[in-house]
Amino acid sequence: MATPPDDALRHTLRQSGADPLDASLAITDALLHSVDDPALVVSTDGAVLRANAALHLRLGSTAAPIAGRSFWELLGMPRDDRNDPVRSALSRFVMTTREAVVPGLAGQRFRIRAWPAQTAAGRVVGAVVVLQDAGVRARLEEQLKQAQKLSSIGAIVSGVAHELNNPLSAVLGFAELVSAAPAATPDLQKQLTIIRDESRRAAKIVRNLLAFVREHKAERAAASLNDIVQRVTELLIYDFRTGRVKLVLDLDAKLPSASLDANQIQQVLFNLLQNARHAIQEKGDAGTVRVRTRHDPQTVVMTVEDDGGGIKPEAVPRLFEPFFTTKPVGKGTGLGLSVCRGIVEEHGGRLDYENRPGEGVAFHVRLPLTQAPAEPATEPSTGDFRSPKGLKILVVDDEPSAVEFLRRVLCQSNSIVGAVDGRSAIAELKRQRFDLIITDMRMPGLSGRELYAFVAAEQPHLANRVIFTTGDVLSTDTRMFLSGTDIPTIEKPYAARDVLRAVLQVINRPA
Numbered sequence: 001m002a003t004p005p006d007d008a009l010r011h012t013l014r015q016s017g018a019d020p021l022d023a024s025l026a027i028t029d030a031l032l033h034s035v036d037d038p039a040l041v042v043s044t045d046g047a048v049l050r051a052n053a054a055l056h057l058r059l060g061s062t063a064a065p066i067a068g069r070s071f072w073e074l075l076g077m078p079r080d081d082r083n084d085p086v087r088s089a090l091s092r093f094v095m096t097t098r099e100a101v102v103p104g105l106a107g108q109r110f111r112i113r114a115w116p117a118q119t120a121a122g123r124v125v126g127a128v129v130v131l132q133d134a135g136v137r138a139r140l141e142e143q144l145k146q147a148q149k150l151s152s153i154g155a156i157v158s159g160v161a162h163e164l165n166n167p168l169s170a171v172l173g174f175a176e177l178v179s180a181a182p183a184a185t186p187d188l189q190k191q192l193t194i195i196r197d198e199s200r201r202a203a204k205i206v207r208n209l210l211a212f213v214r215e216h217k218a219e220r221a222a223a224s225l226n227d228i229v230q231r232v233t234e235l236l237i238y239d240f241r242t243g244r245v246k247l248v249l250d251l252d253a254k255l256p257s258a259s260l261d262a263n264q265i266q267q268v269l270f271n272l273l274q275n276a277r278h279a280i281q282e283k284g285d286a287g288t289v290r291v292r293t294r295h296d297p298q299t300v301v302m303t304v305e306d307d308g309g310g311i312k313p314e315a316v317p318r319l320f321e322p323f324f325t326t327k328p329v330g331k332g333t334g335l336g337l338s339v340c341r342g343i344v345e346e347h348g349g350r351l352d353y354e355n356r357p358g359e360g361v362a363f364h365v366r367l368p369l370t371q372a373p374a375e376p377a378t379e380p381s382t383g384d385f386r387s388p389k390g391l392k393i394l395v396v397d398d399e400p401s402a403v404e405f406l407r408r409v410l411c412q413s414n415s416i417v418g419a420v421d422g423r424s425a426i427a428e429l430k431r432q433r434f435d436l437i438i439t440d441m442r443m444p445g446l447s448g449r450e451l452y453a454f455v456a457a458e459q460p461h462l463a464n465r466v467i468f469t470t471g472d473v474l475s476t477d478t479r480m481f482l483s484g485t486d487i488p489t490i491e492k493p494y495a496a497r498d499v500l501r502a503v504l505q506v507i508n509r510p511a
Contacts, residue, residue, distance in 0.1 A: 038105070038131040041117070044090055044124060046071045046079075055131075058105050071129070076103030089114035089127040099134055109134040161206050165471030165492035168206070170401035172199040172493045177408055203493045205234065220347070222257040222370045225265070225293050225302050232269045233291065236277075244286040245277050252293045258300045258367040264343045265365070268351075271336040272304040272363050279308030279361065299349070300369060305362035311355045319353075388507055389413035392432070396425040396439035396451065397469065402492075406438060409496045410503070422446025426454055429462075436506060437462060438499075441470040441478060441489075449481055464509055467502045469494065 028050055032039050038055035040048055051066045059066070059074075071086055072079040077100070081087070085096035097113045110131040117126045178184060179192040233247055240247045273289065280287035292303045311319065320341050337351075344351040349367040392415045395406045403418040410416055417434070419425040423446045425439065437455065441448040448468055456463045468482070471492040482489055488502040 035130060037133070038110075040066075040071070040129050041126055042071045042086060042090075042129060043126045046086060046090070048074060049126065074104060085112045085114040086127055086129055089116045089129075090124060093118070093124055102131065105131070161471060163471075164206050165203065166399045166402060168199055168203050169471075169493035170399070170405060172196060172203065172495065173405040173409075174401075175199065176495055177405075199493065207491075220259050220261050223260055223262045223265075224255060224257055225260075225300055225367070226251045226255050228262055228266050228269060229291050229293065229302065232266055232273065236270075236273055240277060240289065243277060243281060245280050246286070246288040247273075248288055248290045250290060250292040252295060255293050255295055255300060257370045259370045260347055260367055265347075265367075268340045268343050268365060269302065269304070271340050272365075275336060276304055276306035276308065276361075279306050279310075283309045295369070298369060299366045302365040302367075303362055304365075305360065307360040310357040310359055310361050311353075313357065316355065388503055391415070391435040391507070393417070393436045393438060394419060394425060394428055394434045396420075396422065396437065396443070396448065398440065398443045402440070402469070406499060409499050422448065422451040422454075425451055429455070429459060434462065434465075436465050436467070436503065438467045438469060438503075441468050449478075452487070465506055467506055 028041065032041070032050055032052035035052055036054060038058050039052045040055055041050040042048055048066055048069050048071055056066070066074065070079070071077075072084075077084070083098060085098045088094065088096035093116045095113065095115045097111065099109060099111045101107055102110050102112075111134050113130045113132070115128045116124045117128055118124050175192045175196040179189050179196065184192070229249060229251060233249065237247060269291075273291075276289040280289070287307045290303075290305045292301075292305070294301050294303075320338050341351045344365055344367070347367055349365065352364050352366075354362045354364075388410075390413060391410075393410055394417050395403050395410075396419045397403050397406075398420055400420070403420075407416045407418065417428055417432075419428055421443050422439075425437070426446070428434075437451075439448040439451055448470075452463075452466055452468075455466060464486070466487055468487055468489045469492060470478070470489060488505050490498050490502050
C-alpha cells in the first residue's frame with residue numbers, strides 16, 4: 001500500500017533532523033514569496049501571521065509592524081462587512097473572491113481571494129489571502145480588446161488597400177504613358193507630373209499603412225533608421241498638424257545601417273512619437289516634436305524630443321514598469337515604454353532618456369552598427385528596359401483599366417489577350433497557346449493562385465512563365481504562398497518599368 005503524503009513528509013523531516021514546525025513555516029514562507037501579488041496568512045481571528053515581499057513593498061513597511069496586526073486594520077477595510085472574503089473563508093470554510101477598493105494599498109481596487117487553511121482533520125486554523133491588482137486585470141482585458149480591434153482593422157485595411165491600389169495603378173500608369181507621348185506639351189507634362197507625384201504619394205501612404213498593420217515574422221537585416229523615420233512620420237504628420245504639434249526631422253544624411261527588425265523599431269518610434277504628442281497636448285500649448293538621427297563609431301542613435309511638460313518626479317521610478325501609465329483611461333495601455341525598452345535591448349541596444357521637468361523630455365534609441373553601410377537604392381528609368389517582342393501574353397485582371405494599361409505597355413510587337421477573371425483565363429488557355437501569363441492574385445470567382453494551380457497541372461511548360469500582380473500582400477496565406485514560389489510579383493500601383501523588369505526576368509529564364 002502506498003504511503004500517505006503526510007506520513008511521507010513526516011518521515012522525511014524525521015530523517016533530516018528538521019523540526020516539523022520550522023520546516024512547515026519555511027515552506028509557507030517560500031510559497032508566499034513565490035507569489036508576485038500581495039499575499040498573507042491570517043489566523044482564525046484575522047491576525048496576520050505571515051506576509052510576502054510584494055505586500056511589504058506595497059505598504060512600504062517592514063515585517064515587524066505587519067505580523068500580529070489585524071488584517072482589516074492593516075488594509076483599512078471594515079471588519080463588519082458580511083461580504084468580506086476573509087470572514088467568509090474563516091466562517092464558511094470555502095474559497096471566496098471579491099473585488100473591492102483597499103484603502104491601505106493607496107485606495108486601489110483589488111480582487112481579493114481567500115482560501116481556508118485546514119488540518120487533515122478538517123479543522124480551520126486560518127486563511128491564505130491573495131490580492132490581485134484589478135487595474136492590471138482590467139488593462140489586460142482592454143489590451144485583448146484592442147488586439148481584437150487591430151485584427152479587424154488589419155482585415156479592413158487589406159480590403160481597402162486592394163481597392164485603392166487598383167485605381168492608383170491606372171492613374172499613375174496612364175499619367176506616365178501620356179507624359180512620354182511626343183505630342184505632350186510642356187504645360188501638359190507639368191500637369192501630368194503633378195498627377196503622377198500625388199498618385200505616388202497616395203500609394204506610399206497605403207504601402208506604409210499596410211506595413212504597419214501587417215503581421216511580420218521577426219527578422220533582422222541591415223536597414224536605415226532614416227527610412228523608418230520617414231515611413232512612420234508620413235503616417236502621423238496629419239494627426240500632429242491638426243493637433244497643433246509641429247514635427248521636425250533632423251536626419252543624418254550619412255547615417256550608416258544598423259542590424260535590426262525594421263517593423264519592431266518602427267513600433268518603438270510610433271510609441272515614442274505618440275507619447276511626445278500626448279505630453280505636448282497635456283501641457284495645453286502648441287509644441288514641437290523633433291526626431292534626430294546621428295551616429296558614432298559603434299552605434300546609430302535615434303532621438304525623439306518634445307517640449308512638453310517632462311516626466312513628473314513621482315513617475316520616474318516606474319517609467320518602464322509594465323502597465324504603468326500616466327495617460328487617462330482609454331488613452332493608453334501602459335505597455336508602450338516597457339515594450340519599447342524590451343525591443344531595443346533585444347537588438348543589443350539601449351533606450352535611455354533625458355528629463356527636463358516642465359520643459360520636455362528626450363528619448364534616445366541606441367543600436368549597434370552593422371559592418372557595411374546601407375547603400376541607397378537607385379530607381380531605374382523606363383528607358384533602362386527594352387520591351388520584349390514577339391510574345392503572346394495573357395493578361396488577367398478584374399480591373400479593365402489594369403488590363404488596358406498592361407496592353408499599352410507591352411503591345412509593341414507583342415500580342416496581348418485580356419481576361420477578366422480566372423475562369424475566362426482558363427478558357428483562353430484551352431483555346432490558344434501563350435508565352436507568358438500576367439495575372440492578378442485577388443479576383444472574384446477563380447483567384448490568381450487557383451489559376452496558377454491549373455497551369456502547373458495542365459500546362460506545366462507555362463509554370464515558370466507566370467507573373468503575379470497584387471494590390472495587397474497583407475494576408476498571411478498570400479504571403480506564405482508567394483514566399484514558397486519563385487514567381488515574380490509586382491505590387492500595385494506599378495509603373496511601366498516594374499512590368500518590363502518582371503517580364504524580362506521571366507523570359508530570360510531557362511525553359
